Structure formats: structure tokens, C-alpha cells
Amino acid sequence: MGSPITARGWGWRHPGRVRWAVRDIDLTVEAGERVLLLGASGAGKSTLLHGLAGVLGDQEEGEQAGHLTVDGVSPADARGRSGLVLQDPDTQLVLARVGDEVAFGAENLAVPRAEIWPRVHRALDDVGLDVPLDHPTTALSGGQKQRLALAAVLAMQPGLLLLDEPTANLDPAGVIDVRDAVVRVLERTLATLVVVEHRVDVWADVVDRVVVLDSDGGILADGAPSVVLRQEGTRARLIEAGVWVPGYRPETPAVSARPGADLLHAAGLAVARTRRGNAVLDDVDLTLRGGEALSVLGPNGSGKSTLALTLGGLLRPRSGELAARPPLARGAGTSPAGWKSAELVSRIGTVFQEPEHQFLTHTVLDELEFGPRRVARQDEAEVRRRVDPLAERLRLTGLLKANPFTLSGGEKRRLSVATMLATGPEILILDEPTFGQDAHTWAELVALLAELIHAGTCVVSVTHDRDYTAALGSRVLAVDGTSATLEVAA
Known part of the structure; x- marks a missing residue:
């Protein structure tokens, strides 16, 4: 059976932060109810999920206000009843093999051994992850890891299922597969669902209720999907707040692309995740030019991220040619994989699929300044010229003293993009750049990239976002x- 939820004036503030991550939440969710949780980037959606899962920590790790209960007790005392799928599946994976990973949670709940492996097989079937049980978890793509993290939670059969952007890194077919898998599990177990997702269209028809968090605290809207998402007055308030609603896409400036000089050329390129590993993609012929955009599209596990890391000089080609042309090489040699860090970051900037993997410091400001100051060795005036406008454009100015790891998923993504832009590379490679963005920040990011393209930067994006x-x-x-x-321009 499902687990009920109650919040009364609940809020949470991270240590050292002036602003509350979320506050003044009054909410009751009945057992078995299905709730879609919306809100602008940074409104506190993930924090509320973490609170419900009982993983926010004690008073030394933050400040709590009000009361929050699951099954009538504190979330920390109900951990076995709650299952949380995080935004970044890598932070959730523990074991080396797929089967062991799915079994891990059920084992920790002392599920009888005879029941565990049937649960494992059913959970993997539910999420459509068709790999052997002994398949290495490190060899999965980002989208496959997302399916695996969901399968591990489903095998626990929680009374409260908490999903934080569960389809963010999935291809379009995978989005529907996972959504339908969740619905099947809910029908079988009668669990309560709270799902955070910017893809409102995907979930609107399978939830009972939509709850929208206000960025200034409290609840902005709460009701049936047909009321919250489609009634004119409520819909207008959500659009003004930056919430995605069905049928709406923010206006963006027209991109004035002016393809310039050849920067990087690939011929017969094969890429692999490891130096001696099997090629995941063969025979790629491609030329990247200044002042143009390229989107890399395809299903999960097809080699998109591996290709991006290879083009970015972070993986060596398995075979074939990958050569920097003179305007990009500038005397550093033709092989990006052979460049020193300072040579690479000032020529090709890569934004990883998981933002946390590139954070190096303890504050947002230090993170923004790291590349220009410590790698490119720019003077103070140049650092300010690059960093300050980026922080303003990507809405990071109020977070400069915050620890990067305490940001919301959308804020982390914007910070990871900004850190690469601060070094001024000729080629910018972005893996899932619009993940976790509300409508306002999505439009701001698109506008900023459009300006870069117009100014001569080559922008390469691994994405499932056709609107982007x-x-x-x-x-x-x-x-x-x-x-x-290669296909014609979108």
C-alpha cells in the first residue's frame, strides 16, 4: 500500500546559505495518490524529495523548519518505505554489476533471498534495461544508468516512490517506456508517487494532481492537471513563473549562423569508452566550423557522449583521424587528446552530462573563476570581464557563495556551462545542456549560445531536446x- 505524506510549514536551508532552499510548505498527499511536482529551477523541488526520503541530514547539515512526515513518522524513520531516484544516477550507483545493483536495496531491507532475484528480473524488464546481470555498471550510458537506478528502487517495492527528473537523459522512446513502467508498478503496488519533471506532457495524463512550488516559498498552485495546466488564469501564472506547460515554448532570438573557418576534422573516426575497448561508433566523417551549431541525436547507448568526449580531446580516438585545423590548433599540435590542460580548455570546452563531475572548488564563484584564473592565467580585469556577465546571464549571482554541490540540478547545469564559457573556447561541447532547466533559464541559455554562435563559436550539443x-x-x-x-539543419 502507498505511504501518505504530510508537510506543515516545512522548510530547509543549507548550511551557510541565507536563502531557504524551500520553505512554508503545507501539503497533504493521500496513500496511493500520484503527484507531479513542478516549479521553477531552484524552487526547492529536489530538496522536498530529499526531505521526504529522509536523506537531508541533521541540524549540522542544514536547518529545518516545520514538520514533515511519511506514514505518520519522520522521513528518517520511514526510509525503508521510501524509494528515491536521484537526478544524477551516477551518485546513486554502488556496485559493479547490474544485477547486484538492482538487488542491493532489497537485500538491505532484508527481503528473503528467494524473492530478491525475481524482483530483480521484473524490475529490469519493467524499465526496459536489456543487459546481462553481470554487465558492468560503468559501461552503461547515462540513459541506461537512469533506467538502472529506477530498477534498483522498484525492486525495493517502496510505499512512496520519489522520482527526480527520471526521464531527463532518455531518448524519446525511452521516456515513454519508463513512464509506462512506473505506471505499471504503481498499479501493481498501489504506491504513492511524487515525480519531479520538466516534461509536463509526459506525466500530465497519468497523475491525479499537480503541485507547483513557488520560488518565494509555499505552494503556487495545487489541483487536478486539467485545472492547473490548462485553465487560462492558472496557466498564465505558471508561464510567468517559468514553469513548462503543455503547448508552450518560450520565444528565442533567431540564430544568425555564419559558418567560418574549419576548426576540427574527423575522417573514418571510431570512438570507444576505453583505449582498448570495442568501438561504440565507427566511421564518423565530420568537420566542425566556427559560427555554427551541431546537435548529436540518437537513442541511449548509441555512442553520443563517447563521441563528444573524443571530439573534446578527453578520450583518444579508437582509430581514424581527428585533427585540429590551424585556427584551432594555434601551434599546439593537431591532436586534441595530446594537448596540455591549459591548451585544451582555451580551445575546446566540454560540459559533462553529470555536472558534479567537473566541479573542483567549494563555492560557485571559485568555480566560475577557476578556468580563467588558474588555467588560462588571465589577469583580474579579464577574469571579471568574463565571469560577472556570465553569472548574471545564467542567474547565478545570488549563489556565488554557495557550495556547488548544494545547488539544484538546473543550477548545477547552468554553473557547469558557465565554467566552460568563462575560458572562451572556440568549440563548446555540451552534453544534455537543457537538463533541469525551467522555461526562463532554457530561453536564456539558448539566447546566450545563439550570441556565441553569431560571434564565431562552434557549439556542439548532445541532446534529446528537439526544441533546443x-x-x-x-x-x-x-x-x-x-x-x-549528417542531416539537414533542423
């Missing part, structure tokens, strides 16, 4: 797991 691809006027490289084909 269309807004940037991108060429499309379609990847299918064996080959890559």
Missing part, C-alpha cells in the same frame, strides 16, 4: 550505435 535543436538552427548528426549521418 530547432532554436539554434543546428545541423544534426544522427547516431544509431554503429554509424553517424
Whole structure:
């Protein structure tokens, strides 16, 4: 059976932060109810989920106000009843093999051994992860890891299922597969669901209720999907707050692309996740030019991220040619994988799929200044010229003293983009750049990238976001797991 939820004046503030991550939440969710939780980036959606899962910590790790209960007790005392799927699946994976990972949570709940492996197989079938039980978890793509994290939680059969952007890194077919898998599990177990997702269309028809958090605290809207998402007055308030609603896409400036000099050329390129590993993508022919956008599209596990890391000089090609042309190389040699860190970061900037993997410091400001100050060795005036406008454009100015790891998922993504932009590379490579963004920050990011393209930067994006691809006027490289084909501009 499902677990009921009650919040009364509940809030949470991270240590050292003036602003509360979330506050003044009054909410009751009945057992078995299905809730879609919305709100602008940074409104506190993930913090509320973490609070419900009982993983926010004690008073030394933050400050709590009000009361929050699951099954009538504190969330920390109900941990076995709650299952949380995090925004970044890598932070949730523990074991080396797929089967062991799915079994891990059920084992910790002392589920009888005879029941565990049938649960494992059913959970993997539910999420559509068709790999052997002994398949290495490190060899999975980002989207496959997302499915795995969900399977591990489903195998626990929690009374409260908490999903934080569960389809963010999935291809379009995978989004529907996972949504339907969650619905099947809810029908079988009668669990309570709270799901955070910017893809409102995906969940609107399968939830009972939509709750929208106000960025200034409290609840902005609460009711049936047909009321909250479609009634004119409420819909207008949500759009003003930056919440995605069905049928709405923010206006963005037209991209004035002016393809310039050849920067990086690939011919017969094969890429692999490890130096001696099997190629995940073969025979890629591609030239990157200044002043243009390229979107890399394709299903999960098809090699998109591996190709991006190879183009970015962070993985060596498995075979074939990858050569920097003179305007990019500038005397550093033709192989990006052979460049020193300072040479690479000032020529090609790469934003990883998981933002946390590139954070190096303890504050947002230090993170923004790290590349210009410590790698590119720029003077103070140049650091300020680069960093301050980026912080303003990407809405990070109020977070400069915050620890990067305490930011929301959308804030982490914007910070990871800003850290690379601060070094002024000729090629910017972005893996899922619009993940976790509300409508306002999505539009601001698109506008900023459009300006960079107009100024001569080459922007390469691994993405499932067709609206983003269309807004940037991108060429499309379609990847299918064996080959890559250039298509006409979106």
C-alpha cells in the first residue's frame, strides 16, 4: 500500500546559505495518490524529495523548519518505505554489476533471498534495461544508468516512490517506456508517487494532481492537471513563473549562423569508452566550423557522449583521424587528446552530462573563476570581464557563495556551462545542456549560445531536446550505435 505524506510549514536551508532552499510548505498527499511536482529551477523541488526520503541530514547539515512526515513518522524513520531516484544516477550507483545493483536495496531491507532475484528480473524488464546481470555498471550510458537506478528502487517495492527528473537523459522512446513502467508498478503496488519533471506532457495524463512550488516559498498552485495546466488564469501564472506547460515554448532570438573557418576534422573516426575497448561508433566523417551549431541525436547507448568526449580531446580516438585545423590548433599540435590542460580548455570546452563531475572548488564563484584564473592565467580585469556577465546571464549571482554541490540540478547545469564559457573556447561541447532547466533559464541559455554562435563559436550539443535543436538552427548528426549521418539543419 502507498505511504501518505504530510508537510506543515516545512522548510530547509543549507548550511551557510541565507536563502531557504524551500520553505512554508503545507501539503497533504493521500496513500496511493500520484503527484507531479513542478516549479521553477531552484524552487526547492529536489530538496522536498530529499526531505521526504529522509536523506537531508541533521541540524549540522542544514536547518529545518516545520514538520514533515511519511506514514505518520519522520522521513528518517520511514526510509525503508521510501524509494528515491536521484537526478544524477551516477551518485546513486554502488556496485559493479547490474544485477547486484538492482538487488542491493532489497537485500538491505532484508527481503528473503528467494524473492530478491525475481524482483530483480521484473524490475529490469519493467524499465526496459536489456543487459546481462553481470554487465558492468560503468559501461552503461547515462540513459541506461537512469533506467538502472529506477530498477534498483522498484525492486525495493517502496510505499512512496520519489522520482527526480527520471526521464531527463532518455531518448524519446525511452521516456515513454519508463513512464509506462512506473505506471505499471504503481498499479501493481498501489504506491504513492511524487515525480519531479520538466516534461509536463509526459506525466500530465497519468497523475491525479499537480503541485507547483513557488520560488518565494509555499505552494503556487495545487489541483487536478486539467485545472492547473490548462485553465487560462492558472496557466498564465505558471508561464510567468517559468514553469513548462503543455503547448508552450518560450520565444528565442533567431540564430544568425555564419559558418567560418574549419576548426576540427574527423575522417573514418571510431570512438570507444576505453583505449582498448570495442568501438561504440565507427566511421564518423565530420568537420566542425566556427559560427555554427551541431546537435548529436540518437537513442541511449548509441555512442553520443563517447563521441563528444573524443571530439573534446578527453578520450583518444579508437582509430581514424581527428585533427585540429590551424585556427584551432594555434601551434599546439593537431591532436586534441595530446594537448596540455591549459591548451585544451582555451580551445575546446566540454560540459559533462553529470555536472558534479567537473566541479573542483567549494563555492560557485571559485568555480566560475577557476578556468580563467588558474588555467588560462588571465589577469583580474579579464577574469571579471568574463565571469560577472556570465553569472548574471545564467542567474547565478545570488549563489556565488554557495557550495556547488548544494545547488539544484538546473543550477548545477547552468554553473557547469558557465565554467566552460568563462575560458572562451572556440568549440563548446555540451552534453544534455537543457537538463533541469525551467522555461526562463532554457530561453536564456539558448539566447546566450545563439550570441556565441553569431560571434564565431562552434557549439556542439548532445541532446534529446528537439526544441533546443530547432532554436539554434543546428545541423544534426544522427547516431544509431554503429554509424553517424549528417542531416539537414533542423
